[in-house]
Amino acid sequence: MKIDNSTIQKLAHLSRLEFDAQGVEKMKADLSQILDWMEQLNEVDTEGVEPLTTMSTEVNVLREDVLGEHLPHEDGLKNAPQRDSDYFRVPKVLE
Amino acid sequence: MERLLQEDAIIIGRLNCDEFGMGSSNENSVHGKVLNAADESRVPGGSSGGSAVAVQANLCTVSLGTDTGGSVRQPAAFTGIVGIKPTYSRVSRWGLIAYASSFDTIGIFSREVSDNALVMEIIAGHDKQDSTASRKMVPAYSTLLHFEKRARVAYLKESIDSPALQPEIKENTLQVLEKLKAEGHTVEEVQFPLLKYVLPTYYILTTAEASSNLSRFDGVKYGYRSPHAHNLESMYKLTRSEGFGEEVKRRIMLGTFVLSASYYDAYFTKAQKVRKLIRDFTEDLLNKYDYIVLPTTPSTAFKFGEHSGDPVAMYLEDLFTVPASVSGVPAISIPNGKDAQGLPIGLQIMANAFKEAELYAFAAYVLKLNP
Numbered sequence: 001m002k003i004d005n006s007t008i009q010k011l012a013h014l015s016r017l018e019f020d021a022q023g024v025e026k027m028k029a030d031l032s033q034i035l036d037w038m039e040q041l042n043e044v045d046t047e048g049v050e051p052l053t054t055m056s057t058e059v060n061v062l063r064e065d066v067l068g069e070h071l072p073h074e075d076g077l078k079n080a081p082q083r084d085s086d087y088f089r090v091p092k093v094l095e
Numbered sequence: 096m097e098r099l100l101q102e103d104a105i106i107i108g109r110l111n112c113d114e115f116g117m118g119s120s121n122e123n124s125v126h127g128k129v130l131n132a133a134d135e136s137r138v139p140g141g142s143s144g145g146s147a148v149a150v151q152a153n154l155c156t157v158s159l160g161t162d163t164g165g166s167v168r169q170p171a172a173f174t175g176i177v178g179i180k181p182t183y184s185r186v187s188r189w190g191l192i193a194y195a196s197s198f199d200t201i202g203i204f205s206r207e208v209s210d211n212a213l214v215m216e217i218i219a220g221h222d223k224q225d226s227t228a229s230r231k232m233v234p235a236y237s238t239l240l241h242f243e244k245r246a247r248v249a250y251l252k253e254s255i256d257s258p259a260l261q262p263e264i265k266e267n268t269l270q271v272l273e274k275l276k277a278e279g280h281t282v283e284e285v286q287f288p289l290l291k292y293v294l295p296t297y298y299i300l301t302t303a304e305a306s307s308n309l310s311r312f313d314g315v316k317y318g319y320r321s322p323h324a325h326n327l328e329s330m331y332k333l334t335r336s337e338g339f340g341e342e343v344k345r346r347i348m349l350g351t352f353v354l355s356a357s358y359y360d361a362y363f364t365k366a367q368k369v370r371k372l373i374r375d376f377t378e379d380l381l382n383k384y385d386y387i388v389l390p391t392t393p394s395t396a397f398k399f400g401e402h403s404g405d406p407v408a409m410y411l412e413d414l415f416t417v418p419a420s421v422s423g424v425p426a427i428s429i430p431n432g433k434d435a436q437g438l439p440i441g442l443q444i445m446a447n448a449f450k451e452a453e454l455y456a457f458a459a460y461v462l463k464l465n466p
Contacts, residue, residue, distance in 0.1 A: 031349060041366060
């Protein structure tokens, strides 16, 4: 799979990442190489095979809906890079 | 941790690993790289390299690590100690930062199989904080280490014949198989034609899961936040671009690619189908045989920088550990001698899901047979 600049830019935006010109070139080369290698899977016949979507053997893990302790407000804010008294602070969202 | 503390375990420290468990050499850590105590110019393996060397260098009796594709077994092999990856869902992952949720397990490093088994019986079992954790009963592994049956053992032709396999590792692996035969166990060569597809399957699925799991690192609630942002979107992008290392970014980009609408079926769904074939094949094999024996790694500990320019070469280091991860079955690495340079060699034993007791007992037996 040949990856071009616009694909890298699109993937970077979806991943919320940014790359400089040199980083784009490196990522383009690496992704092309790795995807070529991944495409070996096309050699495997998977006609009629159901995809395996879960590994846990547990089914319907349910619990009673009971009143319980939540994370205390202050603990929830403890690791915040920026906060005020009650909230996580982020840069301005609305103009 | 809570369960260990309740048993009066003494917790003495936290250990280095590759960033988010992504790496086979410990070269992807912001804290610097861990050196292999057998040869300081060589990698300890990864991702849980710090945990392996802590036991190797006698800094502690037992350490915990995470094993998504071999991150406990490969460093255990590189440092000459015992390392287990339990069955998927055997140990709760509450408190663990998720990398690839359908693969992640907590593993244990130790010198002795008996110490390893003892810690496993404490930490395994149901946890209401992790709905994927199995409710199956946990046997008292440390009391079940006695082994006296005749085992049916399979070894994989593709692993022994792999051109990437270092000759001394091949020789030591075959020697163990010979000793087992001499003791009256059934030892047979089997073919595992899907082996070459195990790694691409693993990397498609784990990068997809990682790209999703790591989206939580956005600089809002915890962790690093870039000081250079001028609006919300640039805060996300700068925080993640400055905070993540190169390997992590590469895997997020790959995961985003294989999950994108136009390629989802061709890559992600395809890999889930191949995973089904690999798991079914492995489980069938482990119904016919009690154990699969194979080398833990194709080579002994490599030098720092040896593979850092080529991501695919680095991924190939995990060739023999990833099959158990893709299939969700338990596997243990035990010491199996040294190569010509005196570097430790690991032997890996796989068993069927939830057969940890049988795995520990057989591992202890093989270590006695092959000291």
